[in-house]
Amino acid sequence: MTLPCFPAALPASFIAPLPETLRAAGLALATFFALALQVPAASAQPVDKPAARQATKPSSKPSAKPAERRKATATRADDAPDVVTYGRRDDVMAFADELAQRHGLDAAWVRQQLAQARYLPSVARLIMPPPAGTAKNWAAYRARFVEPTRINAGLRFWQQHEAALARAEAEYGVPAQIVVGIIGVETLYGRMTGNFRVLDALATLAFDFPTGRKDRTPFFRGELEELLRWCAGGTGCDPQSVRGSYAGAVGLPQFMPGSINRHAVDFDGDGRIDLQGSAVDAIGSVAHYLANHGWQRGMPTHYEVAVPADTTQRATLLAPDITPSFTPAQMADLGALLGEDAQRHDGPLALVELQNGEAAPSYVAGTANFYAVTRYNWSSYYALAVIDLGAAVNAARLAQR
Ligand SMILES: [Ca+2]
Secondary structure (H helix, E strand, C coil): CCCCCCCCCCHHHHHCCCCCCCHHHHHCHHHHHHHHHCCCCCCCCCCCCCCCCCCECCCCCCCCCHHHHECCCCCCCCCCCCCCEHHHCHHHHHHHHHHHHHHCCCHHHHHHHHHCCECCHHHHHHCCCCCCCCCCEHHHHHHHHCCHHHHHHHHHHHHHCHHHHHHHHHHHCCCHHHHHHHHHHHHCCCCCCCCEEHHHHHHHHHHCCCCCCCCCHHHHHHHHHHHHHHHHCCCCCCCCCCEECCCCCECCCCECHHHHHHHCCCCCCCCCCCCCCCHHHHHHHHHHHHHHCCCCCCCCCEEEEECCCCHHHHHHHHCCCCCCCECHHHHHHCCCEECHHHHCCCCCEEEEEEEECCEEEEEEEECHHHHHHHCCCCCHHHHHHHHHHHHHHHHHHHHCC
């Protein structure tokens, strides 16, 4: 789940506070690709300034100001001899004690877990925003996800888990193709779930967040806390062995630990939540997440729309960004052309603009369900890629019958 802020075309979503899932927040694979393509990714990817690619290293002096303990480590390896564990940091041990007290956990256990956390230079590098300058490009972004390899993998995933997908749809109202789209964009159906030790990744970002981009220290401290809460809850998880993305997102759906605690479900009924080893748990959890974020059963995600030529009208329609704010009639009054199905839509719509580099932008009229998908990862590019991949997999599935 879940990293965020590329205004201009996609304002609100990028300036807003972090979403619940940072994977969601763009700390996921999708974000990685998005960054590589210079298109807006998730919400945790603020583009404060073109950042110097600096990393940090744990300081033995907790009182030192961040700027004083930053050190460029662009080429350090994660296993460099000078990379230390956080057991040496008084501020980290104090955090352990506070955390234990806050949640009624065994303080010695929490200290022991955090003491083994290691600073990862690669994580501090990967969290940095990309160099600024290239135009956002929806067509290029889409092409990374809606392509034959991913569609075929999605088809196999759907066939293998048809019963669970149908059960999730019945229970939560979220269509199978949306769940298939999300798991496909996030991790290529479990092929790329990340191999960072989540404890190390979160500790690095919680205690040594690099300078050069908007500071997310509070968010990552919260997620580190959620990881320890999760593993202390008799769930059978070991903080020392949980693996995930460089931002700490876990499993097929790339849930941040906080999202695991709030939204994950044991959908295969084996008594534990396992988003890495159980595709069925992942399917139920994705559907439950969307249901908890406003998904409405039976509603389309978006409609085709032709934008008004009048720039003032267009600006009015684009002002609320991806938040559905206009009835179909209001959209029509502002010069947007909608099809008959969209005109009958019961509820507000948003005019969503997707830039295509130097070419003309693409537009869709997004519903409340389009908006719900952006709660998974705060980007309209992400949401439409998910929707289009799911639709392509479904089309391939129907073509086989
Ligand atoms: Ca399970």
